[in-house]
Amino acid sequence: MGTNNALNGVWVFGDYRNYFQNRVTLQLIAKGKELAEKRNTKVTALLLGEQVQQYAMEYVAHGADVVIAAEHPDLKEYQVEAYCALVAQWVEAFQPEVFLAGATSFGREFFPRLAKRLGTGLSADCVALEVDPKTGLLLQTTPAFGGELLAEVVTPNHRPQMATVHPGVFQERPHNPEAVGRILYPDFNVLPQSRVRLIRSRRQQIRKVNLEEAPVVIVGGRGLGSKAQFERLFELAQLLEGEVGATRPVIRAGWAEEDRLLGQTGKSVKPKLLISIGTSGALQYTTGIQGAEIIIAINRDPHAPIFRMADLGLAGDASAILPLLLEALRKRI
Protein backbone atom coordinates (compact mmCIF):
# COMPACT_ATOMS: atom_id res chain seq x y z
CA MET A 1 0.00 0.00 0.00
CA GLY A 2 1.28 3.43 -0.90
CA THR A 3 4.81 4.46 -1.61
CA ASN A 4 7.45 5.73 0.73
CA ASN A 5 8.70 8.61 -1.41
CA ALA A 6 6.65 11.05 0.67
CA LEU A 7 8.55 10.02 3.79
CA ASN A 8 11.65 12.02 2.95
CA GLY A 9 9.94 15.35 3.63
CA VAL A 10 9.47 17.02 7.00
CA TRP A 11 9.49 14.90 10.14
CA VAL A 12 8.21 15.95 13.54
CA PHE A 13 9.02 14.05 16.70
CA GLY A 14 5.86 13.37 18.71
CA ASP A 15 6.27 14.43 22.32
CA TYR A 16 2.89 13.45 23.74
CA ARG A 17 3.68 13.64 27.45
CA ASN A 18 1.25 16.12 29.09
CA TYR A 19 -0.55 16.03 25.76
CA PHE A 20 -3.41 18.42 26.30
CA GLN A 21 -1.18 21.02 27.97
CA ASN A 22 1.90 20.65 25.81
CA ARG A 23 0.88 21.54 22.27
CA VAL A 24 4.34 21.94 20.77
CA THR A 25 4.14 18.80 18.61
CA LEU A 26 0.87 20.01 17.09
CA GLN A 27 2.41 23.44 16.52
CA LEU A 28 5.37 21.80 14.77
CA ILE A 29 3.09 19.61 12.65
CA ALA A 30 1.33 22.79 11.49
CA LYS A 31 4.63 24.49 10.66
CA GLY A 32 5.98 21.28 9.18
CA LYS A 33 2.93 21.05 6.92
CA GLU A 34 3.55 24.59 5.72
CA LEU A 35 7.24 23.86 5.07
CA ALA A 36 6.41 20.53 3.41
CA GLU A 37 3.89 22.15 1.05
CA LYS A 38 6.52 24.67 0.00
CA ARG A 39 8.84 21.76 -0.76
CA ASN A 40 6.06 19.74 -2.42
CA THR A 41 6.37 16.93 0.09
CA LYS A 42 4.63 15.60 3.22
CA VAL A 43 4.83 15.93 6.97
CA THR A 44 5.44 12.79 9.01
CA ALA A 45 5.00 12.50 12.78
CA LEU A 46 6.94 9.92 14.82
CA LEU A 47 5.42 8.20 17.83
CA LEU A 48 7.21 5.85 20.19
CA GLY A 49 5.52 4.32 23.21
CA GLU A 50 2.77 2.00 24.25
CA GLN A 51 -0.93 2.47 23.43
CA VAL A 52 -0.25 5.59 21.39
CA GLN A 53 -3.26 5.22 19.09
CA GLN A 54 -5.08 8.33 20.29
CA TYR A 55 -2.01 10.49 19.71
CA ALA A 56 -1.62 9.10 16.20
CA MET A 57 -5.23 10.09 15.51
CA GLU A 58 -4.67 13.55 17.01
CA TYR A 59 -1.59 14.13 14.86
CA VAL A 60 -3.53 13.20 11.71
CA ALA A 61 -6.41 15.45 12.80
CA HIS A 62 -3.94 18.32 13.14
CA GLY A 63 -2.28 17.90 9.77
CA ALA A 64 0.17 14.97 9.77
CA ASP A 65 0.08 13.16 6.43
CA VAL A 66 1.91 10.12 7.80
CA VAL A 67 2.48 8.72 11.29
CA ILE A 68 5.30 6.29 12.05
CA ALA A 69 4.23 4.47 15.21
CA ALA A 70 6.51 2.18 17.20
CA GLU A 71 4.58 0.46 19.97
CA HIS A 72 6.30 -1.69 22.57
CA PRO A 73 5.87 -2.00 26.35
CA ASP A 74 9.55 -1.13 26.81
CA LEU A 75 9.03 2.14 24.95
CA LYS A 76 6.38 3.33 27.37
CA GLU A 77 8.93 5.35 29.31
CA TYR A 78 11.41 7.54 27.50
CA GLN A 79 14.84 5.94 27.32
CA VAL A 80 17.23 8.04 25.35
CA GLU A 81 19.51 5.31 24.03
CA ALA A 82 16.72 3.08 22.75
CA TYR A 83 14.81 6.02 21.29
CA CYS A 84 17.96 7.34 19.59
CA ALA A 85 18.90 4.00 18.09
CA LEU A 86 15.42 3.33 16.71
CA VAL A 87 14.81 6.79 15.30
CA ALA A 88 18.30 6.91 13.77
CA GLN A 89 17.51 3.69 11.88
CA TRP A 90 14.36 5.17 10.44
CA VAL A 91 16.06 8.44 9.50
CA GLU A 92 18.79 6.52 7.72
CA ALA A 93 16.17 4.43 5.92
CA PHE A 94 13.96 7.30 4.73
CA GLN A 95 16.38 10.27 4.62
CA PRO A 96 14.00 13.06 5.67
CA GLU A 97 15.04 16.56 4.61
CA VAL A 98 13.90 18.25 7.82
CA PHE A 99 13.41 16.91 11.34
CA LEU A 100 11.82 19.05 14.08
CA ALA A 101 11.20 18.60 17.80
CA GLY A 102 9.91 20.79 20.60
CA ALA A 103 12.51 22.61 22.68
CA THR A 104 11.15 20.91 25.78
CA SER A 105 13.29 19.20 28.39
CA PHE A 106 12.72 16.03 26.37
CA GLY A 107 13.67 17.54 23.00
CA ARG A 108 16.68 19.27 24.46
CA GLU A 109 18.12 15.95 25.58
CA PHE A 110 17.03 13.72 22.76
CA PHE A 111 17.67 15.82 19.68
CA PRO A 112 21.34 16.73 20.26
CA ARG A 113 22.14 13.05 20.81
CA LEU A 114 20.25 12.09 17.68
CA ALA A 115 21.94 14.81 15.60
CA LYS A 116 25.36 13.63 16.80
CA ARG A 117 24.50 10.06 15.93
CA LEU A 118 23.32 11.07 12.46
CA GLY A 119 26.32 13.33 11.89
CA THR A 120 24.25 16.39 11.14
CA GLY A 121 23.76 19.83 12.67
CA LEU A 122 21.08 21.02 15.06
CA SER A 123 19.73 24.52 15.60
CA ALA A 124 18.44 24.67 19.16
CA ASP A 125 15.60 26.83 20.49
CA CYS A 126 14.60 28.22 17.10
CA VAL A 127 12.17 31.14 17.05
CA ALA A 128 11.43 31.00 13.30
CA LEU A 129 11.67 28.48 10.43
CA GLU A 130 11.30 29.19 6.74
CA VAL A 131 12.22 27.64 3.42
CA ASP A 132 14.73 29.61 1.37
CA PRO A 133 12.88 30.12 -1.94
CA LYS A 134 16.15 30.06 -3.89
CA THR A 135 17.88 27.03 -2.41
CA GLY A 136 15.02 25.16 -0.75
CA LEU A 137 17.12 24.97 2.40
CA LEU A 138 15.58 25.38 5.84
CA LEU A 139 16.32 28.81 7.31
CA GLN A 140 16.57 28.28 11.05
CA THR A 141 16.43 31.45 13.14
CA THR A 142 17.90 30.99 16.58
CA PRO A 143 19.24 33.27 19.30
CA ALA A 144 23.05 33.33 19.39
CA PHE A 145 25.82 34.79 21.52
CA GLY A 146 23.84 34.58 24.71
CA GLY A 147 20.75 35.91 23.03
CA GLU A 148 22.37 39.17 21.96
CA LEU A 149 21.49 38.56 18.33
CA LEU A 150 19.40 36.29 16.15
CA ALA A 151 21.34 34.03 13.80
CA GLU A 152 19.95 32.53 10.60
CA VAL A 153 21.37 29.04 10.30
CA VAL A 154 21.35 26.79 7.23
CA THR A 155 22.49 23.18 6.91
CA PRO A 156 23.59 22.86 3.28
CA ASN A 157 25.65 19.67 3.41
CA HIS A 158 24.09 17.30 5.93
CA ARG A 159 20.69 15.74 6.41
CA PRO A 160 18.31 15.95 8.02
CA GLN A 161 18.19 19.66 8.77
CA MET A 162 17.34 19.44 12.47
CA ALA A 163 15.87 22.07 14.76
CA THR A 164 14.17 22.36 18.11
CA VAL A 165 11.50 25.02 18.54
CA HIS A 166 9.97 26.63 21.60
CA PRO A 167 6.38 25.81 22.54
CA GLY A 168 4.14 28.67 21.46
CA VAL A 169 6.26 29.94 18.57
CA PHE A 170 3.89 28.50 15.96
CA GLN A 171 0.15 27.96 15.98
CA GLU A 172 -1.45 24.54 15.67
CA ARG A 173 -4.02 23.83 12.97
CA PRO A 174 -7.64 23.25 13.96
CA HIS A 175 -8.63 19.66 14.78
CA ASN A 176 -10.11 18.13 11.61
CA PRO A 177 -12.07 14.93 12.38
CA GLU A 178 -12.43 14.19 8.66
CA ALA A 179 -8.68 13.92 8.09
CA VAL A 180 -7.19 10.61 6.99
CA GLY A 181 -3.51 9.72 6.95
CA ARG A 182 -1.09 6.86 6.47
CA ILE A 183 0.27 5.00 9.46
CA LEU A 184 3.43 2.90 9.34
CA TYR A 185 4.43 0.36 11.95
CA PRO A 186 8.13 -0.53 11.85
CA ASP A 187 8.89 -4.19 12.46
CA PHE A 188 11.15 -4.73 15.43
CA ASN A 189 11.15 -7.48 17.99
CA VAL A 190 14.22 -6.59 19.98
CA LEU A 191 14.88 -3.11 21.28
CA PRO A 192 18.40 -1.72 20.96
CA GLN A 193 20.56 -2.35 24.01
CA SER A 194 20.54 0.46 26.56
CA ARG A 195 23.17 1.08 29.21
CA VAL A 196 20.54 2.80 31.32
CA ARG A 197 18.02 0.72 33.21
CA LEU A 198 14.84 2.50 34.20
CA ILE A 199 13.79 1.45 37.68
CA ARG A 200 10.75 3.69 38.05
CA SER A 201 9.42 7.04 36.99
CA ARG A 202 7.18 9.41 38.91
CA ARG A 203 5.31 12.44 37.66
CA GLN A 204 6.34 15.67 39.35
CA GLN A 205 3.42 17.42 41.03
CA ILE A 206 3.50 21.04 39.94
CA ARG A 207 1.06 23.91 39.93
CA LYS A 208 -0.53 24.12 36.50
CA VAL A 209 0.78 27.07 34.53
CA ASN A 210 -0.81 27.70 31.15
CA LEU A 211 1.14 30.68 29.89
CA GLU A 212 0.88 29.76 26.21
CA GLU A 213 -2.92 29.92 26.24
CA ALA A 214 -3.36 32.92 28.58
CA PRO A 215 -4.94 36.04 26.96
CA VAL A 216 -3.09 38.26 29.45
CA VAL A 217 0.44 37.67 30.70
CA ILE A 218 2.13 39.69 33.44
CA VAL A 219 5.91 39.27 33.38
CA GLY A 220 8.14 40.19 36.28
CA GLY A 221 11.85 40.89 36.04
CA ARG A 222 14.63 41.29 38.55
CA GLY A 223 13.90 45.04 38.57
CA LEU A 224 10.96 44.30 40.86
CA GLY A 225 13.55 44.08 43.61
CA SER A 226 12.15 41.31 45.79
CA LYS A 227 10.11 38.12 45.85
CA ALA A 228 7.40 39.97 47.78
CA GLN A 229 7.03 42.47 44.94
CA PHE A 230 6.98 39.63 42.41
CA GLU A 231 4.19 37.90 44.36
CA ARG A 232 2.02 41.00 43.83
CA LEU A 233 1.95 40.17 40.14
CA PHE A 234 -0.32 37.23 40.92
CA GLU A 235 -2.99 39.59 42.22
CA LEU A 236 -2.62 41.69 39.07
CA ALA A 237 -2.89 38.55 36.94
CA GLN A 238 -5.98 37.45 38.85
CA LEU A 239 -7.69 40.80 38.31
CA LEU A 240 -6.92 40.64 34.57
CA GLU A 241 -7.64 36.89 34.32
CA GLY A 242 -4.12 36.23 33.18
CA GLU A 243 -0.98 34.28 34.06
CA VAL A 244 2.34 35.29 35.53
CA GLY A 245 5.60 34.78 33.65
CA ALA A 246 9.16 35.49 34.67
CA THR A 247 12.58 36.25 33.26
CA ARG A 248 15.65 34.10 33.83
CA PRO A 249 17.10 36.30 36.65
CA VAL A 250 13.82 35.92 38.55
CA ILE A 251 13.96 32.13 38.21
CA ARG A 252 17.61 32.13 39.30
CA ALA A 253 16.67 34.23 42.33
CA GLY A 254 14.07 31.60 43.27
CA TRP A 255 11.12 34.01 43.10
CA ALA A 256 9.23 31.81 40.60
CA GLU A 257 9.13 28.24 39.32
CA GLU A 258 10.98 27.20 36.16
CA ASP A 259 7.75 26.65 34.23
CA ARG A 260 7.02 30.39 34.35
CA LEU A 261 10.18 31.19 32.42
CA LEU A 262 9.67 33.11 29.18
CA GLY A 263 12.17 33.57 26.40
CA GLN A 264 14.97 31.73 24.69
CA THR A 265 15.21 28.88 27.18
CA GLY A 266 11.62 29.05 28.35
CA LYS A 267 8.20 29.51 26.81
CA SER A 268 6.97 31.72 24.00
CA VAL A 269 3.61 33.42 24.44
CA LYS A 270 1.07 35.17 22.22
CA PRO A 271 -1.32 36.97 24.60
CA LYS A 272 -3.58 39.83 23.63
CA LEU A 273 -1.93 41.90 26.38
CA LEU A 274 1.46 41.49 28.00
CA ILE A 275 2.60 43.71 30.85
CA SER A 276 6.35 43.54 31.41
CA ILE A 277 7.39 44.92 34.77
CA GLY A 278 10.96 45.44 35.91
CA THR A 279 12.41 43.73 32.85
CA SER A 280 15.21 45.36 30.89
CA GLY A 281 14.30 43.73 27.58
CA ALA A 282 17.26 41.41 26.94
CA LEU A 283 16.93 39.52 23.66
CA GLN A 284 16.89 36.14 25.38
CA TYR A 285 13.68 37.28 27.10
CA THR A 286 12.01 39.23 24.28
CA THR A 287 12.25 36.32 21.83
CA GLY A 288 9.55 34.71 23.95
CA ILE A 289 7.11 37.65 23.84
CA GLN A 290 7.31 38.64 20.18
CA GLY A 291 3.85 37.22 19.52
CA ALA A 292 2.11 39.49 22.08
CA GLU A 293 -0.46 41.80 20.49
CA ILE A 294 -0.02 44.70 22.93
CA ILE A 295 2.98 45.17 25.22
CA ILE A 296 3.01 47.57 28.16
CA ALA A 297 6.43 48.01 29.79
CA ILE A 298 7.22 49.43 33.20
CA ASN A 299 10.86 50.09 34.05
CA ARG A 300 12.68 52.75 35.96
CA ASP A 301 15.35 53.07 33.23
CA PRO A 302 13.86 55.16 30.39
CA HIS A 303 16.56 53.81 28.05
CA ALA A 304 15.79 50.14 28.76
CA PRO A 305 15.54 48.12 25.49
CA ILE A 306 12.08 46.85 26.49
CA PHE A 307 10.62 50.27 25.61
CA ARG A 308 11.68 49.80 21.99
CA MET A 309 9.19 46.98 21.51
CA ALA A 310 6.50 48.26 23.90
CA ASP A 311 3.27 49.81 22.63
CA LEU A 312 3.04 51.78 25.87
CA GLY A 313 5.92 52.51 28.22
CA LEU A 314 5.90 53.77 31.78
CA ALA A 315 9.30 54.96 32.99
CA GLY A 316 9.09 54.71 36.75
CA ASP A 317 9.60 52.57 39.81
CA ALA A 318 7.52 49.39 39.59
CA SER A 319 7.14 49.31 43.37
CA ALA A 320 5.35 52.68 43.16
CA ILE A 321 3.34 52.01 40.00
CA LEU A 322 2.16 48.49 40.84
CA PRO A 323 0.07 49.44 43.92
CA LEU A 324 -1.58 52.25 41.95
CA LEU A 325 -2.37 49.89 39.11
CA LEU A 326 -3.81 47.28 41.46
CA GLU A 327 -5.93 49.84 43.25
CA ALA A 328 -7.31 51.24 39.99
CA LEU A 329 -8.14 47.78 38.70
CA ARG A 330 -9.83 46.71 41.94
CA LYS A 331 -12.15 49.70 41.62
CA ARG A 332 -12.97 48.99 37.98
CA ILE A 333 -13.44 45.22 38.15
Added chain:
Amino acid sequence: MIKFTESKISAHHNYLVNDLLTPGFVVGDPNSSDAFYFWADLVLPGESTPHISARIMDEKGDLLLELNGSQMGENPGKCDYHPLQGGFKIFRRPNEPLLEVLTQNFPRGHMTRIKARLFDEKGDLRVEPLGESIQVHGEAKLVLDAPFTPSAR
Protein backbone atom coordinates in the same frame (compact mmCIF):
# COMPACT_ATOMS: atom_id res chain seq x y z
CA MET B 1 16.46 -2.84 5.42
CA ILE B 2 13.72 -1.91 7.82
CA LYS B 3 10.33 -3.45 7.20
CA PHE B 4 7.15 -1.53 7.84
CA THR B 5 3.53 -2.54 7.90
CA GLU B 6 1.27 0.16 6.56
CA SER B 7 -2.34 1.08 7.13
CA LYS B 8 -4.60 4.10 6.93
CA ILE B 9 -5.79 6.02 9.93
CA SER B 10 -8.85 8.17 10.44
CA ALA B 11 -8.70 11.18 12.74
CA HIS B 12 -12.18 10.31 14.01
CA HIS B 13 -12.60 6.54 14.44
CA ASN B 14 -10.51 3.44 13.87
CA TYR B 15 -10.73 -0.27 14.48
CA LEU B 16 -7.76 -2.22 15.80
CA VAL B 17 -7.12 -5.25 13.57
CA ASN B 18 -3.92 -7.28 13.21
CA ASP B 19 -2.44 -4.73 15.67
CA LEU B 20 -3.05 -1.98 13.08
CA LEU B 21 -5.40 0.96 13.14
CA THR B 22 -7.80 1.08 10.22
CA PRO B 23 -10.92 3.15 9.49
CA GLY B 24 -12.80 0.04 8.35
CA PHE B 25 -12.26 -3.50 7.07
CA VAL B 26 -14.00 -6.45 5.48
CA VAL B 27 -13.19 -10.14 5.90
CA GLY B 28 -14.81 -12.63 3.56
CA ASP B 29 -17.45 -11.83 0.95
CA PRO B 30 -20.43 -9.66 1.95
CA ASN B 31 -21.74 -9.96 -1.63
CA SER B 32 -22.44 -13.65 -1.21
CA SER B 33 -25.86 -14.71 0.00
CA ASP B 34 -24.61 -17.55 2.18
CA ALA B 35 -20.83 -17.24 2.73
CA PHE B 36 -19.03 -15.95 5.80
CA TYR B 37 -18.21 -12.29 6.07
CA PHE B 38 -17.32 -9.75 8.76
CA TRP B 39 -17.68 -6.13 7.78
CA ALA B 40 -16.65 -3.26 10.07
CA ASP B 41 -17.68 -0.13 8.24
CA LEU B 42 -16.41 3.42 8.47
CA VAL B 43 -17.67 5.54 11.35
CA LEU B 44 -17.95 9.09 10.11
CA PRO B 45 -17.59 12.33 12.12
CA GLY B 46 -20.76 12.92 14.09
CA GLU B 47 -21.13 9.19 14.85
CA SER B 48 -19.43 7.28 17.62
CA THR B 49 -20.79 3.74 17.38
CA PRO B 50 -19.32 1.19 15.01
CA HIS B 51 -21.30 -0.47 12.24
CA ILE B 52 -20.68 -4.20 12.28
CA SER B 53 -22.38 -6.56 9.86
CA ALA B 54 -21.52 -10.24 9.67
CA ARG B 55 -22.52 -13.76 8.77
CA ILE B 56 -20.90 -16.10 11.25
CA MET B 57 -20.63 -19.88 11.27
CA ASP B 58 -19.52 -22.42 13.81
CA GLU B 59 -16.55 -24.82 13.60
CA LYS B 60 -18.60 -27.15 11.37
CA GLY B 61 -19.56 -24.38 8.96
CA ASP B 62 -23.18 -24.15 10.11
CA LEU B 63 -24.73 -20.67 10.29
CA LEU B 64 -24.81 -19.24 13.81
CA LEU B 65 -26.09 -15.73 13.22
CA GLU B 66 -26.22 -12.66 11.04
CA LEU B 67 -25.56 -9.10 12.19
CA ASN B 68 -26.80 -6.06 10.30
CA GLY B 69 -25.41 -2.70 11.40
CA SER B 70 -24.60 -4.11 14.86
CA GLN B 71 -28.19 -5.43 15.21
CA MET B 72 -29.10 -9.12 15.35
CA GLY B 73 -30.55 -10.66 12.18
CA GLU B 74 -30.98 -14.36 11.46
CA ASN B 75 -30.04 -16.29 14.58
CA PRO B 76 -30.28 -20.05 14.07
CA GLY B 77 -27.54 -20.57 16.64
CA LYS B 78 -29.78 -18.94 19.29
CA CYS B 79 -27.00 -16.59 20.34
CA ASP B 80 -27.58 -14.01 23.07
CA TYR B 81 -26.97 -10.31 22.47
CA HIS B 82 -25.86 -8.22 25.47
CA PRO B 83 -25.54 -4.44 25.09
CA LEU B 84 -22.53 -3.01 26.95
CA GLN B 85 -21.40 0.47 27.84
CA GLY B 86 -19.66 1.41 24.59
CA GLY B 87 -20.52 -1.69 22.62
CA PHE B 88 -22.07 -5.15 22.77
CA LYS B 89 -21.22 -8.77 23.43
CA ILE B 90 -22.73 -11.85 21.81
CA PHE B 91 -22.71 -15.21 23.56
CA ARG B 92 -22.98 -18.48 21.69
CA ARG B 93 -23.85 -20.21 24.93
CA PRO B 94 -23.78 -18.96 28.53
CA ASN B 95 -20.16 -18.16 29.46
CA GLU B 96 -19.08 -18.76 25.87
CA PRO B 97 -18.61 -15.37 24.21
CA LEU B 98 -18.61 -15.34 20.42
CA LEU B 99 -18.00 -11.68 19.67
CA GLU B 100 -17.29 -8.57 21.70
CA VAL B 101 -17.22 -5.06 20.24
CA LEU B 102 -16.10 -2.24 22.53
CA THR B 103 -15.46 1.38 21.59
CA GLN B 104 -12.99 3.42 23.58
CA ASN B 105 -13.75 7.14 23.60
CA PHE B 106 -10.75 9.46 23.55
CA PRO B 107 -11.11 13.18 24.32
CA ARG B 108 -11.47 13.59 20.55
CA GLY B 109 -11.97 10.46 18.53
CA HIS B 110 -12.85 6.82 19.10
CA MET B 111 -11.24 3.41 18.71
CA THR B 112 -13.07 0.09 18.56
CA ARG B 113 -11.54 -3.17 19.73
CA ILE B 114 -13.05 -6.47 18.67
CA LYS B 115 -12.63 -9.82 20.36
CA ALA B 116 -13.86 -12.82 18.45
CA ARG B 117 -13.17 -16.35 17.26
CA LEU B 118 -15.10 -16.77 14.02
CA PHE B 119 -15.37 -19.53 11.44
CA ASP B 120 -16.53 -19.53 7.82
CA GLU B 121 -18.88 -21.86 5.93
CA LYS B 122 -16.07 -24.41 5.51
CA GLY B 123 -15.33 -24.40 9.20
CA ASP B 124 -12.05 -22.56 8.66
CA LEU B 125 -10.89 -20.09 11.30
CA ARG B 126 -11.17 -16.54 9.87
CA VAL B 127 -10.94 -14.31 12.95
CA GLU B 128 -9.14 -15.03 16.21
CA PRO B 129 -8.04 -13.01 19.23
CA LEU B 130 -4.65 -11.26 19.04
CA GLY B 131 -3.76 -9.44 22.24
CA GLU B 132 -6.21 -6.58 22.53
CA SER B 133 -7.37 -6.91 18.94
CA ILE B 134 -8.07 -9.61 16.36
CA GLN B 135 -6.06 -11.41 13.73
CA VAL B 136 -7.89 -12.09 10.49
CA HIS B 137 -7.17 -14.89 8.03
CA GLY B 138 -8.00 -15.49 4.38
CA GLU B 139 -9.62 -13.06 1.93
CA ALA B 140 -9.83 -9.61 3.51
CA LYS B 141 -9.69 -5.94 2.69
CA LEU B 142 -8.02 -4.46 5.74
CA VAL B 143 -8.42 -0.79 4.84
CA LEU B 144 -11.65 0.77 3.62
CA ASP B 145 -11.26 4.18 2.02
CA ALA B 146 -15.00 4.89 1.90
CA PRO B 147 -18.15 3.33 3.39
CA PHE B 148 -18.42 -0.16 1.97
CA THR B 149 -21.24 -0.92 -0.44
CA PRO B 150 -21.82 -4.58 -1.25
CA SER B 151 -22.62 -4.99 -4.92
CA ALA B 152 -25.36 -7.61 -4.58
CA ARG B 153 -26.91 -8.68 -1.33
